[in-house]
Amino acid sequence: MPLHAADLKSRFHALDAFLLAHQDLWRPKPFTHRHLPWEAHHPQLSSWLRQRSLEQAEAAHNHPEQLDAPEPFAQIARQSKALSEVEALPRIDLVNVSSRMSVDVPGRKWQQIEAFASSLSFRNTPTHWLDWCAGKGHLGRRLAHDGQALTCLEYDAKLVDAGERLSQKLGVPALHVHQDVMAAQAATRLQSAHTPVALHACGDLHVRLMQLASDAGCQNIAIAPCCYNRIACDHYQPLSAEGQTSALQLSIDDLGVPLSETVTAGARVRRQRDHSMARRLAFDLLQRQLRGTDEYLPTPSLPIAWLDKPFADYCRDLAALKRLPPPAHQNWDALEAAGWQRLAEVRNLELLRNLFRRPLELWLILDRALYLQQRDYHVRIGTFCESQITPRNLLILAERK
Numbered sequence: 001m002p003l004h005a006a007d008l009k010s011r012f013h014a015l016d017a018f019l020l021a022h023q024d025l026w027r028p029k030p031f032t033h034r035h036l037p038w039e040a041h042h043p044q045l046s047s048w049l050r051q052r053s054l055e056q057a058e059a060a061h062n063h064p065e066q067l068d069a070p071e072p073f074a075q076i077a078r079q080s081k082a083l084s085e086v087e088a089l090p091r092i093d094l095v096n097v098s099s100r101m102s103v104d105v106p107g108r109k110w111q112q113i114e115a116f117a118s119s120l121s122f123r124n125t126p127t128h129w130l131d132w133c134a135g136k137g138h139l140g141r142r143l144a145h146d147g148q149a150l151t152c153l154e155y156d157a158k159l160v161d162a163g164e165r166l167s168q169k170l171g172v173p174a175l176h177v178h179q180d181v182m183a184a185q186a187a188t189r190l191q192s193a194h195t196p197v198a199l200h201a202c203g204d205l206h207v208r209l210m211q212l213a214s215d216a217g218c219q220n221i222a223i224a225p226c227c228y229n230r231i232a233c234d235h236y237q238p239l240s241a242e243g244q245t246s247a248l249q250l251s252i253d254d255l256g257v258p259l260s261e262t263v264t265a266g267a268r269v270r271r272q273r274d275h276s277m278a279r280r281l282a283f284d285l286l287q288r289q290l291r292g293t294d295e296y297l298p299t300p301s302l303p304i305a306w307l308d309k310p311f312a313d314y315c316r317d318l319a320a321l322k323r324l325p326p327p328a329h330q331n332w333d334a335l336e337a338a339g340w341q342r343l344a345e346v347r348n349l350e351l352l353r354n355l356f357r358r359p360l361e362l363w364l365i366l367d368r369a370l371y372l373q374q375r376d377y378h379v380r381i382g383t384f385c386e387s388q389i390t391p392r393n394l395l396i397l398a399e400r401k
């Protein structure tokens, strides 16, 4: 069974207590600390994780709960798994559409769209779909059939034009509107007869939809959130009464925790990412020495071509960019090797933090669900596809009471 009205509050409180009790384990980022505060309390777990290889960390990345690590790892893994349990939403049969409709859509995106569409089991059949942050409107076109109207809102003019052309080509009557959904005027785009759908609208964008759609009294709403950390404020602003009374304060960094699962990266991208991180971690050791301060120093993201520089030049140039004294003679090979060693340690230490990915995401989803419940909606939450298709696979379905 997906999560229903009665379960929403109790699950939220259980997650809230779990996250608050273990803040010391998930807040500090292994990347920015040479030693994490929790390691002193759990020395066995710390040394067990630190002696593992980068390949072992990679293999466990998406399923840290299966790792046979010393306590308190296993106990937290069990709690995390139980608290993150969410079932799939019931499926409905989709109307067949012409295969031409998926021609311009990347494979995995089309799978997401079909899965999202077949999870929209509303009691009242929608008459007018509103695709929120629609891109080219692929989702809306997949949904609209048998005379149902379709409006797509999108602020990238190129995508609006491309969407319009696609709708015409495929013979789907649709209105593609160039609209910044954060602008005041966006409120006038919503009517009670609309069924807004949002597939992977980022942070503020889907929150804005929940506010405007519930103000407009829309009958049905379906939202699959993503990028919880793309918000204008520097801290999370809880939406529900329960969220607002929670003691959990979430920074932008914390909001990035649920997004750290990597299913989509190919081998080449992963190698590049590892290379870049190993260099950054090596530079971090160097900068601590140059500044005489054992503290992390943020560095800007660098053009990929920096990875082609000899390691010593990379460090000298980055030191200059950060206005640090030029590094004196160094054993560059040893420093570079230390960066790779740290990367293996960081990735393995992150496995503990990764146990909190799904609980934190579900806390955020439940804050949204409870908000809609408090605005007079029946709310269900569940998954709409397997996490291999997209790790952002949670869907909020709301129907006005």
Ligand SMILES: C[S@@+](CC[C@H](N)C(=O)[O-])C[C@H]1O[C@@H](n2cnc3c(N)ncnc32)[C@H](O)[C@@H]1O
Residues within 6 Å of the ligand: 109, 132, 133, 134, 135, 136, 139, 153, 154, 155, 156, 159, 179, 180, 181, 182, 198, 199, 200, 201, 202, 205
């Ligand atoms: C992650 S994409 C999702 C697109 C589409 N729903 C899909 O699943 O393919 C987010 C979309 O939101 C659009 N967007 C970002 N900010 C927006 C804003 N303020 N108003 C309207 N659209 C916005 C982007 O241009 C992009 O097309």
